[in-house]
Amino acid sequence: xxxxxxxxxxxxxxxxxxxxxxxxxxxxxxxxxxxxxxxxxxxxxxxxxxxxxxxxxxxxxxxxxxxxxxxxxxxxxxxxxxxxxxxxxxxxxxxxxxxxxxxxxxxxxxxxxxxxxxxxxxxxxxxxxxxxxxxxxxxxxxxxxxxxxxxxxxxxxxxxxxxxxxxxxxxxxxxxxxxxxxxxxxxxxxxxxxxxxxxxxxxxxxxxxxxxxxxxxxxxxxxxxxxxxxxxxxxxxxxxxxxxxxxxxxxxxxxxxxxxxxxxxxxxxxxxxxxxxxxxxxxxxxxxxxxxxxxxxxxxxxxxxxxxxxxxxxxxxxxxxxxxxxxxxxxxxxxxxxxxxxxxxxxxxxxxxxxxxxxxxxxxxxxxxxxxxxxxxxxxxxxxxxxxxxxxxxxxxxxxxxxxxxxxxxxxxxxxxxxxxxxxxxxxxxxxxxxxxxxxxxxxxxxxxxxxxxxxxxxxxxxxxxxxxxxxxxxxxxxxxxxxxxxxxxxxxxxxxxxxxxxxxxxx
Numbered sequence: 001x002x003x004x005x006x007x008x009x010x011x012x013x014x015x016x017x018x019x020x021x022x023x024x025x026x027x028x029x030x031x032x033x034x035x036x037x038x039x040x041x042x043x044x045x046x047x048x049x050x051x052x053x054x055x056x057x058x059x060x061x062x063x064x065x066x067x068x069x070x071x072x073x074x075x076x077x078x079x080x081x082x083x084x085x086x087x088x089x090x091x092x093x094x095x096x097x098x099x100x101x102x103x104x105x106x107x108x109x110x111x112x113x114x115x116x117x118x119x120x121x122x123x124x125x126x127x128x129x130x131x132x133x134x135x136x137x138x139x140x141x142x143x144x145x146x147x148x149x150x151x152x153x154x155x156x157x158x159x160x161x162x163x164x165x166x167x168x169x170x171x172x173x174x175x176x177x178x179x180x181x182x183x184x185x186x187x188x189x190x191x192x193x194x195x196x197x198x199x200x201x202x203x204x205x206x207x208x209x210x211x212x213x214x215x216x217x218x219x220x221x222x223x224x225x226x227x228x229x230x231x232x233x234x235x236x237x238x239x240x241x242x243x244x245x246x247x248x249x250x251x252x253x254x255x256x257x258x259x260x261x262x263x264x265x266x267x268x269x270x271x272x273x274x275x276x277x278x279x280x281x282x283x284x285x286x287x288x289x290x291x292x293x294x295x296x297x298x299x300x301x302x303x304x305x306x307x308x309x310x311x312x313x314x315x316x317x318x319x320x321x322x323x324x325x326x327x328x329x330x331x332x333x334x335x336x337x338x339x340x341x342x343x344x345x346x347x348x349x350x351x352x353x354x355x356x357x358x359x360x361x362x363x364x365x366x367x368x369x370x371x372x373x374x375x376x377x378x379x380x381x382x383x384x385x386x387x388x389x390x391x392x393x394x395x396x397x398x399x400x401x402x403x404x405x406x407x408x409x410x411x412x413x414x415x416x417x418x419x420x421x422x423x424x425x426x427x428x429x430x431x432x433x434x435x436x437x438x439x440x441x442x443x444x445x446x447x448x449x450x451x452x453x454x455x456x457x458x459x460x461x462x463x464x465x466x467x468x469x470x471x472x473x474x475x476x477x478x479x480x481x482x483x484x485x486x487x488x489x490x491x492x493x494x495x496x497x498x499x500x501x502x503x504x505x506x507x508x
Contacts (some may be wrong), residue, residue, distance in 0.1 A: 002144060005073035005084065012072070013115050014133035017065035018110065019134075074133055081121060081148055083131050093131060101124045101286060102270070103145045105138075106278040117141050121148070177272075179341050183262035183328065191259065191329035194300035194422075197251035259328045266342050271326070283324055289313045291434045291458040293336055293346045294323070295427040302425060307332045314459045315369075322352030323465075345403070346429050352409030352416040358450050359471035360403045368392055398423075408454055408469035408476075410483060416456060418469045428467050434458050438484040440477045452477040458485075 048190055068241040072085040084090070102122040111117055113133075119141045122130040133141075183191075260277035273283040292312040301307065309326040330338060339347040355363070372395070375388030398421075408418040416434040419425065436459050440452040454469040454477045469477075 002076040002140075002147070004074045005082075008069060008072060008074075008133055009114065009116055009135035009137070010069065010071040011110065011116055013062075013065045014110055015065075015108065015118075015134045016068045017062050019062050020064065052310055074131070075084060076144070076147060079255065081131070081144075091194030095121060095123055095131065099149050100148055101289070102284040104282040104284050105141050105145070106276075106279070106281045111135060112280070119144060120482075177265035177267055180268040181264050181327065181338065181342070183259060187329045188256065188259060188262070190304070190306065192252040193360070194298065194304070194306070194329075195251050195255045196298050196300050197254060199494060243323040255328075259325075262328060264326060264342065271342060273324070273326070274375045284311050285311060285324065287343075287387040289374075290343065292345075292428055292467075293326070293339070293343060295332075296424050296430075297332065297426075298424040302332075305332050306330065307335060309335060311343075312458060312465050345431070346415070346431060348411040348413055348415045348417060349410030350409050352407035352417060352419070353472060354407050355451070355471040356473050358449055360400070362445070362449075362451070362471050363406075364396055364402040367402060368395035371395035400471075401425075406469060406471070408472065408480060410480065416480075416484075418454075418456070420469055428456075430456060430458060430467070430486065435484055439482050440474070440481055442474070448470070450474045454480060481489070 027421055048307050058386065066088050068085070071087050072083070074081070074083050076082070081095045081097070081100070083093045083095075100121055100123060102120075104120040104122070106116050106120070107117045113138065114135075116135045117138050119136055119367070120130060121266075135401065204319040212503055256257075257277045259275050262275040263273070265272045265274075269288075270284050270286045273285070273338050274279055275283075290311055291314050294310040294312070296308045296310060297306070298308070303314075306329055309330060311326050312323055326342070327338065371391040372388075375385075377392045378391075379385035402421045404421055406419050408416070411417055416430045416432065418430075419427045435456055437457045439455050441455060442452045446452060450473065451471045452474045454472055456469075457465045458465050
């Protein structure tokens with residue numbers, strides 16, 4: 001069935017073109033606005049000349065999608081998955097079955113309109129892009145996966161898929177997971193409202209405005225604001241609130257699009273995550289590639305008792321070598337039970353040392369730097385000096401929270417457990433055998449106060465991931481560093497500094 005080279009479904013032309021458009025979406029939008037905005041011409045021909053580059057880019061992109069589809073072939077030969085592609089630069093990939101680590105099946109809105117899915121094959125190492133067939137029928141994708149993995153399971157037909165009672169494009173009615181967790185509708189809405197991603201969208205809106213400001217009639221906008229029965233300062237405040245509200249709504253929509261229909265399943269060798277509203281994605285994480293697990297409690301979620309569980313994997317995840325959400329939102333009191341079910345070895349209870357009292361000043365000093373700069377900038381550029389005394393106390397409170405919640409230690413099962421806070425409070429759990437390197441760092445001020453930062457590195461991406469537990473007592477940091485270097489049992493820490501990290505309970 002698959003021993004003869006064959007092309008993808010012609011819908012791949014559309015998906016390939018849309019993939020390019022999505023990657024360059026922001027420059028394309030800016031180009032359209034700048035290229036067509038504020039156009040004052042005497043004839044339609046002059047207007048067409050203005051948009052001609054945009055049309056040329058569109059047709060070139062569409063032509064590239066056609067060539068990519070026309071020159072892409074895939075087939076199975078023995079225990080190898082083979083791909084041949086390229087027009088000018090010819091590329092052939094022969095992937096032995098024993099080198100394949102992950103086979104993911106996903107489905108975007110265009111693919112679902114034609115009853116198709118996308119098949120992604122990742123090899124050992126995970127840093128290479130692997131092979132993606134972007135338009136293939138569901139039964140063919142399942143048959144290829146079963147053959148490459150030599151699964152002793154029945155492959156459902158198209159009719160059985162339609163009658164299986166699920167809209168999940170990766171669901172196999174004959175596959176029986178060991179455990180399953182679904183994100184409920186109320187948790188989806190709570191997670192969307194508290195995602196905190198509006199800061200990213202604020203920066204995006206600011207970037208768009210900076211690029212198109214020359215095409216905007218600012219006099220008209222200022223005139224509109226001047227007609228409001230408000231002072232200039234109030235108009236600026238209202239405009240800022242509206243901008244934040246728009247960014248928050250964009251953040252809510254983005255979260256719902258990403259995590260609607262979220263489900264995680266535990267299989268024999270891996271965790272399989274499926275999610276998405278318009279684009280249904282599958283993410284497969286082999287157990288033996290998990291490097292660390294983080295429990296992240298955001299500033300908008302911690303007061304309500306919610307957290308996010310994330311996993312650092314070596315080469316596998318939503319994007320190769322990145323952090324992936326195991327659960328985007330879960331009550332903090334349920335984290336321990338979730339880990340016990342889906343990643344039992346990470347369900348650890350350990351003790352940790354806190355930073356000594358003499359480190360409190362350093363935590364507060366570092367936390368107030370940004371509020372002081374913001375307060376001075378607001379006062380200098382807008383005359384809003386009265387905001388500085390309001391902003392700076394937030395930095396003081398943040399520094400105190402960082403001091404109170406920072407800690408690091410070793411569990412009885414040889415796991416490093418650390419906690420730190422930037423804005424969100426993060427608890428990280430790392431097996432000793434996953435720690436690639438560890439070190440202590442001291443600046444002159446820490447050296448004077450016999451303090452040190454403990455830094456743990458794991459293999460999570462091309463550059464790795466680093467976790468910093470700041471301002472520990474130098475002896476405690478050195479003792480944990482020796483434990484990592486010698487791979488010996490957990491050190492005996494100073495009982496006066498010993499605390500129990502409530503890693504999976506409510507904050508105390």
